[in-house]
Each structure stands twice: as C-alpha cells, then as structure tokens.
C-alpha cells in the first residue's frame with residue numbers, strides 16, 4: 246500500500262537550534278498514529294511542519310505523493326487539506342456548535358452545508374446540542390465539537406495536538422477510545438501528539454516514540470511495549486526497573502530475581518545484560534530471592550509494593566490485594582515474563598530520567 250504521508254529525513258530548526266533531525270516515517274491510509282515523547286522533545290514542532298506552520302530545513306514531506314514541504318518550498322497550510330484539533334479546542338465562543346462546525350464549509354451551498362454539519366454532528370453524537378454555545382458544554386463535549394469542525398471539510402489527514410490534555414484522567418481515556426471509534430467510522434487518517442502513553446495505546450494503530458528530536462521506534466503498540474528498541478523506549482512506555490544479569494555457561498540468564506531462559510540463544514555466554522522488570526512480572530514464590538518490603542500502596546484490586554533486593558536494588562511489584570504484606574516483611578520474589586526485555590549492559594538506566602542517552606544499534610530481545 247502506498248503511504249498517504251511520507252516524512253523523509255526532515256530537519257526543523259529554530260535559528261541555530263536543531264529541534265527535529267533526520268526524521269522519517271510513513272503513514273498508511275486509514276491508520277491512527279501517535280507521536281509519543283516527553284515534553285520538549287519536538288512533537289509539536291514536527292506536527293506543525295506537517296500542517297505547514299513550521300518550515301523544514303532538510304528533507305521532504307509528501308502527502309498523496311505531492312511534495313507539500315521541502316527547504317524553501319512549502320505549500321501553504323490552507324492548501325494542504327489537513328485538519329487540526331488543538332488541546333484548547335479553539336472554538337469560536339460567539340458561535341453555536343452548529344455554526345462552529347459550519348465555519349470551514351463556506352465553499353458549500355446552503356443545503357450541502359447543512360447536510361454535512363448534520364452528518365458530522367451525528368458522527369460525534371452531538372446532534373442534540375447543536376444550538377448550544379461552547380461555554381454551555383463540558384470539556385469533553387467541546388473537544389468533540391472541535392473534532393467535528395476539523396472533520397467537516399473532509400481533510401486528507403487529521404492532526405491532533407494533545408487533544409485530551411485539558412480533560413481529567415478518566416474522561417481522557419474514555420474520549421480517546423471514543424475518538425478512535427469516530428475516526429475509524431469516518432475512515433480518517435490521523436496523527437496525534439501526546440506524552441501520555443495510556444492515551445497513545447488506547448487510540449493508535451502505530452506509535453512513534455521520540456526523544457530529543459529523534460525517532461527511536463515506529464511500530465504497533467504491542468511491539469513498542471514488548472520489544473522496545475532501546476532502554477529509553479522501554480522506560481517510556483512501561484513502568485519498570487533494570488536489574489543486572491549475566492548469561493551462564495549453560496545458556497541460562499542469571500539475574501538477581503532468578504534464572505531466566507534464553508531459548509533462542511540470542512546472547513553469548515558471559516554477556517552482561519540489563520533486564521527490564523515490570524511490576525506485574527514479579528511473583529511471590531518459595532524459591533525466590535528474599536526481598537524486603539519498603540512501601541505499600543493499596544490500589545483496589547491490586548496492591549503496589551516498593552521492595553528492596555539483597556543487592557540494594559529497589560523495584561516495584563504489583564500483587565493482588567488479597568495478599569497483605571507490610572513494610573519490613575520479607576518476601577521471596579521471582580521474575581516471570583512472556584516477553585523478557587533485555588539489553589546489553591553498559592550503564593545504569595533510570596526510567597524516570599528523560600536525559601538517558603540510548604544507543605540506537607541496541608536490540609531488544611523478546612524471549
């Protein structure tokens with residue numbers, strides 16, 4: 246299938262500062278894609294280059310095989326056929342929902358315009374509220390109107406910049422799922438920008454993880470989660486802690502949380518590894534290593550514990566709330582995972598540390 250959008254080795258600069266560097270990806274028709282990365286990594290800059298609000302200083306951007314941006318040559322934003330949804334909704338306060346949606350449809354005659362407005366109102370399930378003004382709507386409803394307004398002119402591509410970040414957590418997740426359904430029903434190709442991984446997982450067919458203006462990985466959400474390309478991707482898309490491990494003579498991987506299999510013999514004997522341990526992969530088992538409970542947070546069906554291994558390494562473990570352990574208790578812990586994520590060791594990784602440098606050549610291993 247040919248790409249609807251092809252971003253090819255682009256660079257974006259603000260004065261002397263390079264914000265986006267040698268950045269390439271393609272987007273297939275009908276796919277919902279998310280650019281995920283920490284604050285300041287260049288997500289909005291990239292989105293605005295696609296929309297036409299930022300110039301590219303290297304590379305090209307093609308939409309349906311038409312070059313829409315290259316150095317010193319850019320199609321104006323209004324000629325790109327791209328719709329945008331912003332975090333602050335950007336609705337016209339003095340216009341009703343109906344008229345906000347109709348604003349970009351002035352090229353249509355009255356009957357066509359009314360019919361298209363009805364169609365998108367129906368699509369976002371806002372038909373009942375067509376006569377209301379933005380201030381008479383909840384945040385979630387306002388964002389649905391903003392989505393309807395962007396979809397009304399039938400854009401070739403929809404861009405969404407942190408569309409849910411003004412909403413509370415619960416509504417955010419619900420609306421992300423709802424927006425996915427709406428876009429799929431309308432067959433719209435979209436790119437969203439967010440720093441919220443749950444939102445990205447809820448909405449996306451493909452996720453691109455960015456760090457410091459570079460693309461670290463572009464893949465399906467499951468692959469990003471289970472086979473992260475770099476330690477930074479692993480840390481960004483899932484809670485966890487790296488523990489040290491070594492490949493034994495017999496091929497087993499010896500870690501502080503016990504022996505782990507390496508069925509594909511991916512690692513040479515003697516290799517030192519950093520193994521990523523997710524809280525839900527830690528189990529209490531009689532044969533486990535004695536870990537001391539440091540903290541406990543009840544979370545309803547589960548309880549999250551902070552524990553310390555004999556080496557002093559601290560990590561989190563999540564167990565069903567049925568079990569009650571308290572600070573100071575010792576628990577025998579092991580690691581069980583269907584998707585062991587490991588990298589060659591050469592440094593300490595702090596998942597909370599965004600400034601971690603990564604080596605792109607490293608490969609995640611999925612055992």
Ligand SMILES: Nc1ncnc2c1ncn2[C@@H]1O[C@H](COP(=O)(O)OP(=O)(O)OP(=O)(O)O)[C@@H](O)[C@H]1O
Nearest residue numbers: 259264282283284285286287288289290291439440
């Ligand atoms: N117009 C501008 N002039 C100069 N520097 C800019 C401009 N716009 C953005 N930047 C810088 O570019 C870098 C990337 O900003 P950008 O807004 O693209 O990041 P982001 O990943 O979208 O962040 P956030 O999630 O916080 O919105 C930041 O260091 C920012 O200060």
